[in-house]
Amino acid sequence: MPHGSGASLEWSSGRVTAPFHGPVRYRYGNDDEETQVPEHEAGGPLGTPTLEVRDFLRRRREQIAQRWADEPLFRAVFTLSRDEAVEAGKAVVDALAQVADARRAEDSDAAGFTGVREQLARMSTSRSRAGLSLAQVSNELAALWPPVDNLLAAELAERPVEELRACTTTLSTLMGTLRVVAVQTALSEGQALIDRQRLQLLEVATPVIRLWDGIVAVPLIGTLDSARSQVVMETLLNAVVDQHARFAILDITGVPTVDSLVAQHLMKTVAAARLMGAECVVSGIRPAIAQTMVHLGLDLGSVLTRASLADALGYCLHELGVAVSSPAAGGAGHR
Amino acid sequence: MYPRPGAGHVPVLRLGDILLVTLQGDxxxxxxxxxxxxxxxxxxSAGVTGVVIDISGVEIVDSFLGRVLAEIAAQASLLAARTVVxxxxxxxxxxxxELGLTLPGLRTALDTQAAMALLEQPVVLSHAGGTRRERA
Amino acid sequence: MSTASEIEACLPIRSDMDLVWVRQHVRQAAALLGFGLVDQTKLVTAASELARNTLVHGGGGQMDVAPVTAGFGRGLRLTFSDSGPGIADLDRALSDGYTSGDGLGMGLGGARRLVHEFEVESTEGAGTTVRVTSWVNRPPRVREEG
Incomplete structure (x- = not known):
């Protein structure tokens, strides 16, 4: 292997990365006793600790995977067969070895993790579904470290103490990074879910109603923020195309306040509808809001407004040439 | 699946007094x-009174194409023809x-059929039809 | 990610035919990254405006395309660079209605409104670089306009 002199340079210059998640202490098995890293004497050939760890991972792939298969995380996720758990464990060991090989033990974006990201996501999702908090999942991930560390300590028992310590440190960094990757993946799964639900909620909150042949309306209820306005605009304009609507009514009776931002969004929606060949009417501006708007100096400018949804519908029907008459009066036209 | 880039040909069809221009792709x-x-x-040369530009096949209109559309309408208007996009x-x-281009002088319609109907109406500016009242 | 290789690109901007390739590449890249139709359209339009600036005012140049990530967000970054005369008065160039050539004066200022992040560097006599970034599923920037 092409490392040797360069390796000892890295060694002595103290560039060995320190674990970022705390001192090298851990629990042995079910024992509550905290144990220091065992110290051993005797020497051996030098490699950089990272590459030592890589070689160790490759040599002990089978044993590590076997031990992991008995850990709660793997046991709980791969319930069907132990072999499956062992295979999954091997994939994780391979990923760690690959990351060590690239000397990126502390880099959660290391290419080596790409292959196991999906598997880690599956594992953490399945644990969360079982009711575990993210912290508990993270603890289960942390529990993967001691078995590997024990193997490493046993294997490097003959080495000088500082070498062993450096290797243990590297391994702990690597395992820490694995934990970060898994938690990151779990979080981003959660974030993706939240994003999807937020969009769904926005769509649900924006119903488009076909009032007449060629007339659609969106009754808006609640506060209009930037994201919601965008959804409203898209929904309304898509309805104009789908329903072949020449008129679109935006009813803001249920909107508590109209500030300059909301006014701007209304004007944009009206302008976009006009470019498509439809006319947009804004209805339901309550007197109090009208007053505020005047006070704020907000000018809806070119926007066509009507007091109520009924008035807006009346206007659109009139424009379409539809006369509404009361049968009793025998044909008095709607204003 | 993507339209042929840079289609160098724009079909122009004459339907009675109206020119139907179909823009497509990029x-x-x-x-x-x-x-x-x-x-x-x-x-x-054809003595038409109206131009319909169908842009339903156009995926983007940037300020350049927007300007071309506005100028076509302005030119046509000088030649006594009305334009509907x-x-x-x-x-x-x-x-x-969002770009800031609302093209206020341009008449618009939902589709070519609505555009034709709009052009068949008398020139007197009424506010019926798919377009807004003209603003100064 | 395997899509990165399909997104990353460096396209020349030397003629109006190149503008068509720029638009098509940005469209495909944005679709691959999962941008919605409206956001795709905004990004392609911004790219078209900026590429035309590069061509008309910068005397030609190039567009570099790269996918970007920040936290859980994915986005697309486009960098337009030329070695043309540069922009003497950036503030003015970014204001609406300003135009130094063809167009409706929407070039830089208009493109800025279509993206989430916008940076421009220009040295008189040494060229202009405009870098824009948009993020998937992020609502449009809130702007404090008068």
């Missing part, structure tokens, strides 16, 4: 400019508004 700037020139000549997609309309 146009070279030069193609759009050529169209602008050719249309003026065609309006005069038909079938703009929602995404394109939203983007144009």
């Amino acid at each position: 146009l070279y700037d030069s193609t759009a400019q050529q169209l602008q020139q050719d249309l003026s000549e065609t309006i005069v 038909a079938g703009m997609r929602p995404a394109v309309a939203i983007t144009l508004v």
